[in-house]
Amino acid sequence: MSAILIGCAHGTRADEGQQTVRDLLDAVRDSMGVEVREAYVDVQDPKIDLVIEGVEPGDGVSAVVVPILLAGGYHVYVDIAEAVEGRTDIRSVGALGPDPRLLEIVRERLDDQGVPHDATVVLAAAGSSDPRSQADTERAAEMLREHWDGPVRIGFAAGTKPSVADAVASARENGEDGVVAVASYLLAPGLFQRRLHEAGADFVTEPLAPHHFLLEIIADRFHDALSA
Numbered sequence: 001m002s003a004i005l006i007g008c009a010h011g012t013r014a015d016e017g018q019q020t021v022r023d024l025l026d027a028v029r030d031s032m033g034v035e036v037r038e039a040y041v042d043v044q045d046p047k048i049d050l051v052i053e054g055v056e057p058g059d060g061v062s063a064v065v066v067p068i069l070l071a072g073g074y075h076v077y078v079d080i081a082e083a084v085e086g087r088t089d090i091r092s093v094g095a096l097g098p099d100p101r102l103l104e105i106v107r108e109r110l111d112d113q114g115v116p117h118d119a120t121v122v123l124a125a126a127g128s129s130d131p132r133s134q135a136d137t138e139r140a141a142e143m144l145r146e147h148w149d150g151p152v153r154i155g156f157a158a159g160t161k162p163s164v165a166d167a168v169a170s171a172r173e174n175g176e177d178g179v180v181a182v183a184s185y186l187l188a189p190g191l192f193q194r195r196l197h198e199a200g201a202d203f204v205t206e207p208l209a210p211h212h213f214l215l216e217i218i219a220d221r222f223h224d225a226l227s228a
């Protein structure tokens with residue numbers, strides 16, 4: 001029997017966000033042909049620890065936990081790590097990002113909005129007080145800078161500074177081309193995505209899901225864990 005893929009997302013109260021994650025996991029199930037179980041670290045059920053408890057132990061790798069998160073941090077290094085602790089038959093992997101394919105999605109979303117390539121882009125992440133998560137977001141911004149002509153800043157929807165609104169205001173104060181776009185570095189719609197539209201930018205892109213690159217990254221994380 002092949003290993004189970006446990007897709008562990010953050011969780012949201014927004015119906016549309018919940019459906020987006022479930023649709024993503026359904027697409028993973030269809031594209032990979034493996035058993036996929038959903039789990040969450042916050043807000044929603046089932047929580048990751050209970051999902052882990054429900055996996056029958058096996059001789060080999062019974063399951064792989066793939067965080068459906070764009071950056072590492074407390075949820076990856078503590079919540080998920082503690083949930084799999086002691087289960088030698090279950091492996092966990094890193095977050096989906098930073099990964100160049102995520103930034104390809106970001107650029108595609110910017111092009112969909114018709115954003116000029118010399119505009120200032122505020123890469124808008126969820127935000128976290130964990131420096132490991134912040135480092136992942138900074139690396140993602142560096143990846144975007146490699147393929148974007150204008151300035152790239154970082155803003156956070158919550159948790160740390162600068163806020164997305166502050167990053168937009170700072171770009172305007174510095175006269176960076178006059179056009180400012182907020183590039184959503186969020187997985188799904190919800191409260192944080194709505195906040196991006198309140199930041200005062202000229203353009204706001206849609207979240208990253210759905211997109212076939214997400215399926216590729218999840219599959220890569222899963223197969224890398226099995227071959228490790």
